[in-house]
Amino acid sequence: MITQEEYRAAVEKSVQMLQQAGLPITPTERERLEVADFGLGQLATTGLELLTYVNTDRVCAKEIIMFPHQTCPEHWHPTKGTRLGKEETFRCRWGTVYLYVPGTSTPDPVCRPPAGSEPYYKSQHQVVLAAGEQYTLYPDTPHWFQAGPQGAIVSEFSTRSTDEEDQFSDPRIKRAPEVAKD
Numbered sequence: 001m002i003t004q005e006e007y008r009a010a011v012e013k014s015v016q017m018l019q020q021a022g023l024p025i026t027p028t029e030r031e032r033l034e035v036a037d038f039g040l041g042q043l044a045t046t047g048l049e050l051l052t053y054v055n056t057d058r059v060c061a062k063e064i065i066m067f068p069h070q071t072c073p074e075h076w077h078p079t080k081g082t083r084l085g086k087e088e089t090f091r092c093r094w095g096t097v098y099l100y101v102p103g104t105s106t107p108d109p110v111c112r113p114p115a116g117s118e119p120y121y122k123s124q125h126q127v128v129l130a131a132g133e134q135y136t137l138y139p140d141t142p143h144w145f146q147a148g149p150q151g152a153i154v155s156e157f158s159t160r161s162t163d164e165e166d167q168f169s170d171p172r173i174k175r176a177p178e179v180a181k182d
Helices: 004-020 027-032
Strands: 034-036 048-055 060-066 071-076 088-101 125-130 134-137 143-158
Touching (some): 004 034, 004 060, 004 143, 060 088, 125 134
Antiparallel strands (some): 088 143
């Protein structure tokens, strides 16, 4: 859980980063910014900020704002019955993001999982995305990602987002943000 003060500070920082990257948002979009600490209360190391532009039955578009070295924990978008899990393309818009997927382990990867959470990060093949580069993740693909030293802004283009169905390697994760009341 994060405090109202932490939430407000994260929103302010996210807006500043979006402006710095030349990605203006409207006042209504600002109000919709989501701050996710994944229930661990460690927003600086495990968390992200999210703005969903559209999420229909067929498509979704989001901005993922990540502070320096912030990590999104390992997860995947599962297939449910005949409905395929989410397919998503990450396009780095600003900064650098390090994406980890199944495959040959990268020797000397740039990033490490947050301290105390190492057992829950199994994907070890590193994909580096600088501004203008993109990578597509298919349904049921475990992945985690971490921002570089400047932070990162990543545009996500995907099929319908059903974040509440995401599966996390770490059983402590709570996908829905919890913000303390003032």
